[in-house]
Amino acid sequence: MRLLLVEDNGPLRLLVAGALRGAGFTVDAVNTVSDGEEAMAVTRYDGVVLDLGLPDRDGMELLETTRRRGLSTPILLLTARDDAPSVVAGLNGGADDYLRKPFDMDELIARIRALLRRPTASVSPVLQEGNVELDAAARRVRIAGHALDLSRRETAALELLMRRPGTVISKPVLEDTLYGFGEEVSSNAVEVLIHRLRRKLASIGADIEIHTLRGIGYLLAGRRT
The missing domain is CATH 1.10.10.10 (Winged helix-like DNA-binding domain superfamily/Winged helix DNA-binding domain)
Known part of the structure; x- marks a missing residue:
């Protein structure tokens, strides 16, 4: 299963990508909304892990673009925004799950696997x-x-x-x-x-x-x- 990780914090991006690869996933890691859009235009992903606070644009734009294209790819938001309105906006905008920073890596992996087990996900368990x-x-x-x-x-x-x-x-x-x-x-x-x-x-x-x-x-x- 191939995942796209969109995270601008370099050390965190390396840490998360390494943990996901260790859990059996193939991972493409980018650090901007623009790079995420380009990656999704040429590659079919089984899931996306998406930061919201990105340097070029808000991660919500990538989420909205993905849903407008009619893609049902499971998307998990990683966010430092801990206010309820931000979480609600993300879920209403088409995200399948969210995880607040700082987070436990085992929980992140478990949440991704749970998303991919859902009947509506692009893969069967x-x-x-x-x-x-x-x-x-x-x-x-x-x-x-x-x-x-x-x-x-x-x-x-x-x-x-x-x-x-x-x-x-x-x-x-x-x-x-x-x-x-x-x-x-x-x-x-x-x-x-x-x-x-x-x-x-x-x-x-x-x-x-x-x-x-x-x-x-x-x-x-x-x-x-």
Whole structure:
């Protein structure tokens, strides 16, 4: 799952982005409303963490622009504004939740996961294909009831494929999902990751597998017999 973090406080932005990545999310972090608008114009996000006090404009403008575009992306407001009218304005303006600064990082992560579990969110909480179950919120994978240890990016790749079973996912789409802005990606990074993920699935008896369509992309389907 890919998140957009819009926060102008540099140390806090690094801290929050690092914690979210540690919790299994891919994170793009920017520090202005303008950068947030540009990011959302070219990338589909599963959720947004939005500060209100930004240097170029009020974060409410990004919230309002997102809703005017008809996007239902879950948005959590981070705000130092502790007066009730500001909170009410944010929620009435289309925010899904808010958290006052200073905040507990575990609570922030829990609130984001709760938003992504909601039926109206862009993701479903639990995916099932064959004997493979992926809990998208908890970032846990089980095969026939047995836990499978996957890295953050392996889990993200499997989630994308399980959300579109039988559909070819191109290499560029996988790269966009797995890597944030500014991250260096080697030319064979996706191939190496898929090879590793395919081997792990087979090692524990998954009855689905990832098929490679050379020059086109990857497809999740039942294991060939």
